[in-house]
Amino acid sequence: MADNGQRQKRVTTSHWGAFEVVTEGDRIVATGPFAPDPAPSSIPDALPAAVHHHTRVARPSVRRGWLKGRKRAGRGSDDFVELPWDEALDIAAAEIDRIRRTHGNEAIYGGSYGWASAGRFHHAQSQAHRFLNCIGGYTSSFASYSTGCAQAIIPHVLGADFHDIGYVQQDGWQTIHDHSETLVMFGGVNAKNAQVSMGGITEHDTGGWLSQIIAKGTACYNIGPQRSDAPEGCIWLPVRPGSDTALMLALAYVLETEGLADQAFLARYTAGYARFRPYLMGETDGTAKTPAWAAPLCGVPPEVIIALARRMAATRTLIAVAWSLQRAEHGEQPYWMAVVLAAMLGQIGLPGGGIGFGYGAIGGVGKSLIGLTGMTLSQGQNPVQTFIPVARVGDMLRNPGGSYAFNGAERRYPDIRLVYWAGGNPFHHHQDLNALHEAWQRPETVIVNEPWWTATAKRADIVFPITTSYEREDIGRSNLDDYLFHMPQLVPPVGEARDDYAVFAELAERLGAGPAFTEGRSAADWIVHLYADYQERAAQKGVTVPDLDTLRSQNWVRLPIREEGWRPGLFTRFRADPDAAPLPTLSGRIEIFSETIDSFGYDDCPGHPVWLPPSEWLGAATVQAPLHLVSPQPADKLHSQLESALADMPGQRPVTLKMHPADAEARGVVAGDLVRVFNTRGACRARAAVSDGIARGVVALPTGAWFGDTGGNIDPDGNPNVLTKDVGTSQLGQGCSAHTALVDVARIDA
Numbered sequence: 001m002a003d004n005g006q007r008q009k010r011v012t013t014s015h016w017g018a019f020e021v022v023t024e025g026d027r028i029v030a031t032g033p034f035a036p037d038p039a040p041s042s043i044p045d046a047l048p049a050a051v052h053h054h055t056r057v058a059r060p061s062v063r064r065g066w067l068k069g070r071k072r073a074g075r076g077s078d079d080f081v082e083l084p085w086d087e088a089l090d091i092a093a094a095e096i097d098r099i100r101r102t103h104g105n106e107a108i109y110g111g112s113y114g115w116a117s118a119g120r121f122h123h124a125q126s127q128a129h130r131f132l133n134c135i136g137g138y139t140s141s142f143a144s145y146s147t148g149c150a151q152a153i154i155p156h157v158l159g160a161d162f163h164d165i166g167y168v169q170q171d172g173w174q175t176i177h178d179h180s181e182t183l184v185m186f187g188g189v190n191a192k193n194a195q196v197s198m199g200g201i202t203e204h205d206t207g208g209w210l211s212q213i214i215a216k217g218t219a220c221y222n223i224g225p226q227r228s229d230a231p232e233g234c235i236w237l238p239v240r241p242g243s244d245t246a247l248m249l250a251l252a253y254v255l256e257t258e259g260l261a262d263q264a265f266l267a268r269y270t271a272g273y274a275r276f277r278p279y280l281m282g283e284t285d286g287t288a289k290t291p292a293w294a295a296p297l298c299g300v301p302p303e304v305i306i307a308l309a310r311r312m313a314a315t316r317t318l319i320a321v322a323w324s325l326q327r328a329e330h331g332e333q334p335y336w337m338a339v340v341l342a343a344m345l346g347q348i349g350l351p352g353g354g355i356g357f358g359y360g361a362i363g364g365v366g367k368s369l370i371g372l373t374g375m376t377l378s379q380g381q382n383p384v385q386t387f388i389p390v391a392r393v394g395d396m397l398r399n400p401g402g403s404y405a406f407n408g409a410e411r412r413y414p415d416i417r418l419v420y421w422a423g424g425n426p427f428h429h430h431q432d433l434n435a436l437h438e439a440w441q442r443p444e445t446v447i448v449n450e451p452w453w454t455a456t457a458k459r460a461d462i463v464f465p466i467t468t469s470y471e472r473e474d475i476g477r478s479n480l481d482d483y484l485f486h487m488p489q490l491v492p493p494v495g496e497a498r499d500d501y502a503v504f505a506e507l508a509e510r511l512g513a514g515p516a517f518t519e520g521r522s523a524a525d526w527i528v529h530l531y532a533d534y535q536e537r538a539a540q541k542g543v544t545v546p547d548l549d550t551l552r553s554q555n556w557v558r559l560p561i562r563e564e565g566w567r568p569g570l571f572t573r574f575r576a577d578p579d580a581a582p583l584p585t586l587s588g589r590i591e592i593f594s595e596t597i598d599s600f601g602y603d604d605c606p607g608h609p610v611w612l613p614p615s616e617w618l619g620a621a622t623v624q625a626p627l628h629l630v631s632p633q634p635a636d637k638l639h640s641q642l643e644s645a646l647a648d649m650p651g652q653r654p655v656t657l658k659m660h661p662a663d664a665e666a667r668g669v670v671a672g673d674l675v676r677v678f679n680t681r682g683a684c685r686a687r688a689a690v691s692d693g694i695a696r697g698v699v700a701l702p703t704g705a706w707f708g709d710t711g712g713n714i715d716p717d718g719n720p721n722v723l724t725k726d727v728g729t730s731q732l733g734q735g736c737s738a739h740t741a742l743v744d745v746a747r748i749d750a
Contacts, residue, residue: 011555013200013476013485014118014469015638016043017363018556021470023490027052028470036558039204041195043637047470049645051494055453057465058495060088066461067091072441075459085496089503092462093510095445099418100136106386107417109443110138113145113390114424115638118200119474119487120375121527124423124449124466124500129379131504132420134513137384139414145391145429149326149735150335150357152389152407153605157339157591159584160570162357167480169569170356171318172368173209176218179352179566181315183213183220184308186244186338187322188229189360196638199478200485201363207231209366219315221308223247224322225630226658226700227693237308238695241628241739242328242617243298247305248337249611250294252280254309255344261313262346269578270343271585272593276608289611297611297619299695316353317345323361324632328739329614330604331729337609340592348590349575351566364480370561372543373479374534377526380516386414389734394430394726397439405731408600419446422466422500427455427707428640431738432726433719434682449500452644455707465497472499473524475531475551484545485556499523597732605732616725616742618697625679625742627663627699631720634704643706647717655718657686658700659745664690667745674748676714677701679741682722684715685748699745 007024011034018034019041028048033040061080065071083091099107110132116124132138143151147162154162160169176183191207214220214233222230223237223244230236239247255261256277266273282288291302311317319342325334339355347353358365388396389406392413400415430436433455440446440459448460457463471493476485501523508517521529531548538545538559546557573581582588586596598607613619618628633639634655636646647653657677659669669675673688677699686701694700705717715722724741728734 010488010490011485012470012487012490013202013483014044015115015198015200015641016041016196017200017204018202018483018485019044021047021490026492028491034202037203039191039207041204043195043642046637046642046645049648050642051468051470051491053452053644055644056494057450057453057457057463057497058082059465060085060496061463062088062091063461066445070444072444075441075446075461076437076455080463085498088462088464089506089510092447093507095462096135096418096420096507097511099445103415103417105136105384106139106414108132108138109393109396109414109416109419110140111393111419111421111426112423113141113426114429115198115641116423117469117474118476119469119472120199120477121377121523121530122469122472122474122499122501123377126377126379127500127504128420128422128449129382130377131508131517133380133382134508134516135511137382138420139384139416140382140387141390141393142387143390143735145327145736146323146361147326147358148389148391149331149729149733150323152733152735153332153335156585156594156597157336165570166357166365168371169571171352172563172567173205173366174368174564175351175566176318176366177209177213177216179316180213180218180318181352182311182317183218183320184223184312184317185221185230185234185320185322185359186223186334187324188222188224188226189320189322190229190632191231191360192635193633194360194363194365197363197478197480200476200481201478202481202483204363206360206363206366219311225695225698226632237300237304239298239300240618240695241630241698242614243619244325244334245330245337245609246289246294246297246611247300248334248341249280249289250291250305251309251312252337252341252344253289254291254306255313256280258310260310261344265346266343269348269575269589270592271587271589272591272608275593276340279608279610312345316350317347318352318354318356320356320359323358324739326729326733327736329727329729329737330612331735331737332605332733333609333612339590340609343590343592349571354571362480364478367480367482368563368567369480369482370541370543370563371479372538372541372559372561374537375475375477375530377530388413389728391430391736392728392734393426394432394436394439397442404734405602406734407732408596417444419443421446421456421460422449425454425456425640427459428703428719428721430726431721431724431736432681433707433721435726449503451497454640464503465495466503467493467497467499471497473527475527482559482562483556484551484559486551486554488552488555501526600732602731604730614740616740621697621742625744627659627697627743627745629677629720629723629741629743630698630700630739631703631724632700634702637704640704640706643704647706653705653717654685654687655702655705656689657718657745658689658691658694660694660696660698661690661692662696663699663745664688667747669745669747676746676748677718677723677743678746679723679743681725682715684718684720684722686718699743
């Protein structure tokens with residue numbers, strides 16, 4: 001940390017990569033790029049203002065209505081009373097103890113879902129869950145908003161964990177460059193999204209690799225509603241959102257009827273094609289899935305579909321599926337159908353061919369690294385077995401004791417009395433925020449650890465002010481990156497902020513679990529302990545990392561763990577001998593038809609992939625809601641992080657809404673106009689941007705704005721989740737359906 005008045009420059013890392021930080025006295029005054037990064041992100045530009053922003057939580061704060069009478073009403077509108085740390089901690093500990101003794105630990109929901117900190121030790125989710133496990137457990141959540149649907153369907157179809165496939169088993173950029181002749185990108189590959197990665201991505205090279213792949217002559221198809229979801233030089237097929245499965249079925253129909261499907265591969269490596277084929281050909285439902293059938297659904301002409309299918313069969317083809325496709329009603333279907341399409345091509349297990357997921361979703365997907373894990377704070381064991389799919393938190397709060405289906409089981413929602421949240425902002429990433437606001441009034445108590453007065457903090461009863469990763473020491477390392485960082489404390493804690501660890505250690509002590517939580521270690525002791533374990537793990541893999549003091553001195557080091565060229569993996573071994581190296585599915589093969597899923601009897605996810613139109617899409621558009629809303633990730637931040645500073649910048653708010661010229665003209669809207677985006681769930685303001693780079697009938701409003709007004713008022717800054725639909729993807733996955741939303745747009749006259 002800099003001495004008072006002294007100007008210093010150090011490197012640190014974050015979810016958006018490494019960057020230089022300039023401090024002067026107790027303040028961060030500037031940031032700059034990290035020299036080895038070929039395409040540094042501009043996200044850190046907002047950091048100096050954000051760290052010292054007036055929206056920082058200065059002191060422990062308790063909502064006045066809750067403090068005076070445990071009143072639930074008023075979350076989001078009440079003011080707060082600042083208290084001394086010891087008093088606030090006493091109140092919180094007593095309330096946690098009351099809830100667990102009266103209602104049991106199942107009544108505590110440890111949400112704490114979010115990206116938290118890039119540091120390995122000060123990871124808020126791990127800290128919160130460790131604390132809750134030490135005091136008897138909590139109701140937990142399964143999967144993520146980003147990939148929850150995929151995490152449910154892919155193990156049934158390919159047998160392996162979705163993230164193992166996406167991060168480890170699929171081809172890297174070098175292999176794609178060297179071997180792929182056709183790259184078919186459902187949902188695109190947007191280098192903007194690859195600015196960020198869990199724990200950080202140091203060399204932002206997704207855009208560079210795509211440029212090299214295009215320059216080499218690889219035919220790259222960007223299949224999605226926005227041209228900007230892939231670089232210039234790609235062939236753009238502007239499909240209707242939610243219709244990718246129909247397009248995939250039509251491609252499969254061409255392969256089957258023109259004799260282009262690899263029948264030998266299907267026979268040896270897959271299970272259930274004979275059950276799927278009658279549906280494809282229309283023998284079971286009377287509708288053949290021809291290009292002529294798919295064209296009016298997806299918006300791609302039949303002749304284009306036929307030509308693409310033929311090219312995919314004639315060349316080494318990689319089908320890349322974006323995470324965004326499974327964040328919609330029936331999101332299981334395009335993921336499953338993409339695997340079926342790749343199997344019909346017969347290239348799974350070949351370099352540069354087959355199937356891949358999430359290229360461009362985050363940085364690091366596409367890097368080939370020697371697996372080197374470690375430096376993870378143990379969360380311990382949760383004695384409570386109850387959990388929910390992560391995107392069903394609103395349903396859980398609305399329906400205590402209610403039943404729901406999930407992945408073959410009938411489950412029930414617990415009766416949540418206390419919510420403890422650390423390291424996330426559900427009022428950013430959840431759907432239908434007006435409905436969530438109402439559900440959020442139901443628990444008896446909400447406790448939040450948070451650096452800023454976010455929408456979630458404003459809807460808490462007890463708020464503890466927490467340090468940012470620039471106000472404490474940590475180690476930075478992502479499993480998808482080959483750099484290791486010492487993250488120095490750059491400035492003192494702002495206000496009375498404390499580390500999550502310090503807060504939970506104090507609470508644990510008051511609840512009789514202090515030794516179990518801390519194990520007698522300070523935060524500094526834990527960093528030494530975790531780093532020593534990491535060194536040992538690295539040595540076992542033949543990788544030498546510097547000792548901690550050396551790393552502190554050097555600030556960062558690049559680890560010798562990158563693998564170049566093609567790397568054989570799970571599907572290579574499977575292709576070589578499916579009997580000796582079967583997939584961990586029920587059949588040991590790629591499951592085109594799943595007996596397991598079929599046995600569940602779900603009408604919204606039957607035994608093989610099918611076309612199921614969403615409840616809201618352009619095929620069901622109405623006069624009241626004629627436009628399909630997509631809500632991509634923002635370019636200027638990670639989710640809602642640093643939003644406080646960005647909201648102060650001239651011209652940054654409200655968020656920009658991209659729309660097609662014809663849709664804008666029909667509403668009398670021109671670029672720069674302030675517009676109202678609305679449906680029956682809510683409304684928000686946005687600033688119009690008119691572009692022919694978006695499909696007609698589609699509007700795009702990035703996420704990230706802090707949620708504002710409630711009670712039917714217009715959200716002032718453009719949070720799209722006041723408009724999105726809060727339903728599960730299906731009874732199988734129960735994932736997030738943010739991309740299933742119809743809206744309209746009207747000009748706001750000044």
